[in-house]
Amino acid sequence: MNQSPESLAVVAVDAMQRELKVALEKGLRQHHGDLVGGMLMDVALYRERIRLDPKRLRDLVENDAAAVVGAIVGNCIDGALMLMIRSQMIGSALLADRDAVVRWAMEGKSRSRRVAGPWQETQRQWEWVLEDPNRYIQYARQLKYFLNQF
Amino acid sequence: MAKRRILVVDDEVGFTKLLKLNLEKDGQYEVRIENDGVKAVDSAREFQPDLILLDIIMPEKDGGEVLADLQREPSLKNVRVLFLTATVSIKGVEQRDGTIRGMPFVGKPVEPKRLVKRIEEILNS
Numbered sequence: 001m002n003q004s005p006e007s008l009a010v011v012a013v014d015a016m017q018r019e020l021k022v023a024l025e026k027g028l029r030q031h032h033g034d035l036v037g038g039m040l041m042d043v044a045l046y047r048e049r050i051r052l053d054p055k056r057l058r059d060l061v062e063n064d065a066a067a068v069v070g071a072i073v074g075n076c077i078d079g080a081l082m083l084m085i086r087s088q089m090i091g092s093a094l095l096a097d098r099d100a101v102v103r104w105a106m107e108g109k110s111r112s113r114r115v116a117g118p119w120q121e122t123q124r125q126w127e128w129v130l131e132d133p134n135r136y137i138q139y140a141r142q143l144k145y146f147l148n149q150f
Numbered sequence: 151m152a153k154r155r156i157l158v159v160d161d162e163v164g165f166t167k168l169l170k171l172n173l174e175k176d177g178q179y180e181v182r183i184e185n186d187g188v189k190a191v192d193s194a195r196e197f198q199p200d201l202i203l204l205d206i207i208m209p210e211k212d213g214g215e216v217l218a219d220l221q222r223e224p225s226l227k228n229v230r231v232l233f234l235t236a237t238v239s240i241k242g243v244e245q246r247d248g249t250i251r252g253m254p255f256v257g258k259p260v261e262p263k264r265l266v267k268r269i270e271e272i273l274n275s
Binding site: 062065066068069070071072073074075076077103107110 | 206207209212213214215217218233235237238239242246250251253255
């Protein structure tokens with residue numbers, strides 16, 4: 001079946017985005033090692049269209065916080081909750097909210113021990129953030145700044 | 151009239167002491183503090199509260215886990231619970247009509263008058 005020129009263009013853009021993501025991840029891991037490179041890639045993928053606009057970020061973080069609290073009330077300790085906690089840490093870093101970064105990193109570290117699957121292996125990542133939260137905040141903000149240039 | 155019993159479960163020692171002082175000053179409530187989420191159900195079993203003020207994020211055992219344990223206990227499953235949270239702002243809690251996932255919440259820092267109003271609403275509902 002023939003595809004329209006428009007749908008072929010969309011497919012080409014999708015392929016290009018995938019290719020650039022792979023290149024970015026490879027570069028980050030090569031330069032910073034798997035531990036830090038992987039964490040920075042999470043920052044790159046966080047709400048890809050978000051800019052460092054404090055009001056929009058605050059609204060997002062606030063909304064997502066309610067979702068985290070809802071999941072905890074429902075006693076859902078699973079990978080989805082861990083993803084939300086990781087997102088909250090990234091959002092807080094983009095807001096340069098050091099206390100919130102520390103709070104979410106501690107939460108992630110403590111819960112990663114109790115969640116089955118690959119999250120158990122993320123202990124060292126949360127610890128890296130807790131070692132120097134300001135360093136993590138700067139990396140996250142600078143990376144997002146570069147990615148949002150266009 | 152008998153005092154209403156309130157169990158405060160929160161790992162922040164200073165906050166719970168202040169809350170106890172504030173809630174007990176008018177002689178309306180008898181307050182017990184539990185700073186360890188792991189011991190919350192034992193404390194509740196012993197104290198038999200009318201209402202539990204339960205922090206959501208605590209080390210070792212969070213508010214959701216404590217709630218699940220309470221609901222498994224025949225003598226405690228109907229006890230009323232009011233969650234405390236610093237994770238969602240006071241404004242954020244109010245925008246959700248004071249409930250998240252169908253459970254009543256108050257945001258921290260807690261303003262005593264507002265808290266008493268919320269406690270009374272729940273106890274009288």
